[in-house]
Amino acid sequence: MKSTFLSRSELIGFAILALIIFIALPMALDSFRLNLFGKYLTYAFVAVGLVLCWGAGGILSLGQGVFFGLGGYCMAMFLKLEASTPENTSIQSTPGIPDFMDWNQLTELPIWWQPFHSLAFSLFAVVAVPVFFAFIIGVAMFKRRVGGVYFAIITQAFAAILTILIIGQQGYTGGVNGITDLRTLLGWDIRTDEAKEVLYFVNGALLFVVLFIAQFVRKSKLGRLLIAMRDQEDRVRFSGYDVAGFKIFIFCLGAAFAGIGGAMFTLQVGFMSPTLVGIVPSIEMVIFCAVGGRLSILGAVYGALLVNWAKTSFSESFPELWLLGLGGLFIAVVMLFPNGLAGIWSQHIEPRLKALFAPRGAPKSASQSTPAE
Structure with missing residues (x-):
């Protein structure tokens, strides 16, 4: 049977998510809480990429925080340079460079910071830099048929290495504090409540662009090949397909999604630090995907929202126990509902809705009928 881009149930799912993001949350929440959910949505970019890499392709990456952080740092560098004009930094020993560089006795802007004076280049780098590093890692690993738990551990090591590098090069990266005091985007103050609300809607719109790209990949021949590689990799290879090439592509696509999420995080929250790059945030990103359902792109969004909302709620109410609550x-979810929130919907809620709204006297579907004895 020929597959359509969006089935009826998928179309309803997209519509419900759009109503929640663009209507329900803005109407129900104040500016502070809406900005929090905007931050949660930035993690959904990573979770959607993990659905393609892990759920469809069987590539478990425990280093997606690397790509999230690289995208965020690329945007933060542009914003920091815009905030570091000679007028704004006149009290420094060297006006015109970021404050943390002046504190570390740098007297001129490093040459690799220079291109980030341009917004166009910075937007390009938000996607290109994470994709470049993902390509290097992918070629090095997949061409040598490194996969499974070995690949997961290696990506975790990359997350640790990048964190150490960022912290160690304090004069160039801001160190453990990260890049802070980000003020304007082309003269537009991003610190106001009105700006945060606009960025929330931009964030939501970009998320839907990413969701449609992911849906296109899932419905395409590439999506079917990814599932085949996940289940029977050797058969796909013996059929003449370049398995390593497909894995590299989908890994790079997930990195691009994560980079966009990181850039939107920087704009939404106003800083970027190495605490968002390392092993712990990378594992949390996998949890978002697992809770939502690693086979569902919409479930990944709900997983990111639910886990981060729970994290915030637990930390506010039980600051000493929130990690236990989040782990619980x-x-x-994993023990009771192995397919996550998406599994709860497909196995328990959707069948009841279909039965409720089905015409009276309609024959039962194959899934509802009793198997013959």
């Missing part, structure tokens, strides 16, 4: 939520 993850364990409960």
Whole structure:
């Protein structure tokens, strides 16, 4: 049977998510809480990429924080340079460079910072830099048929290495504090409540662009090949397909999604630091995907929203126990509902809705009928 881009149930799912993001949340939340959910949505970019890499392709990456952080740092560098004009930094020993460079006794802007004076280049780098590093890692690993738990551990090591590098090069990266005090985007003050609300809607619109790209990949021949590689990689290879090439592509696509999410995080929150790059945030990003359902791109969005909302709620109410509460939520969902929130919908809610709205006297579907004895 020929597959359509969006089935009826998928179209309803996209419509419900759009109503929640663009209507329900803005109407129900104040500016502060809406900005929090805007931050949560930036993590959804990573979770959607993980659905393609891990859920469809069987590539478990524990280093997606690397790509999230690289995209965020590329945007933060542009914003920091815009905030570091000679007028704004006149009290420094060297006006015209970021404050953390002046504190570390640098007297001129490093040459690799120079292109980030341009917004166009910075937007290009938000995607290109994570994709470049993902390509290097992918070629090095997949061409040598490194996969499974070995690949997961290696990506985790890359996350640790990048964190150490960022912290160690304090004069060039801001060190453990990261890049802070980001003020304007082409003269537009991004610190106001009105700006945060506009960025929230931009964030939501970009997320839907990413969701449609992911849906296109899932419905294409590439999506079917990814599932085949996940289940029977050797058969796909013996059929003449370049398995390593497909893996590299989907890994790079997930990195691009993560980079966009990182850039939107920087704009939404107003800083970028190495705490968002390392092993712990990378594992949390996998949890978002697992809780939402690693086979569902919409489930990944709900997983990112639910886990981060729970994290915020637990930390506010039980500051000493929130990690236990977050871990308990993850364990409960995985043990009771292995397919995550998407599995709850498809197995328990959707069949009841279909039965409720089905015409009376309509024959039962194959899934509802009792198997013959």
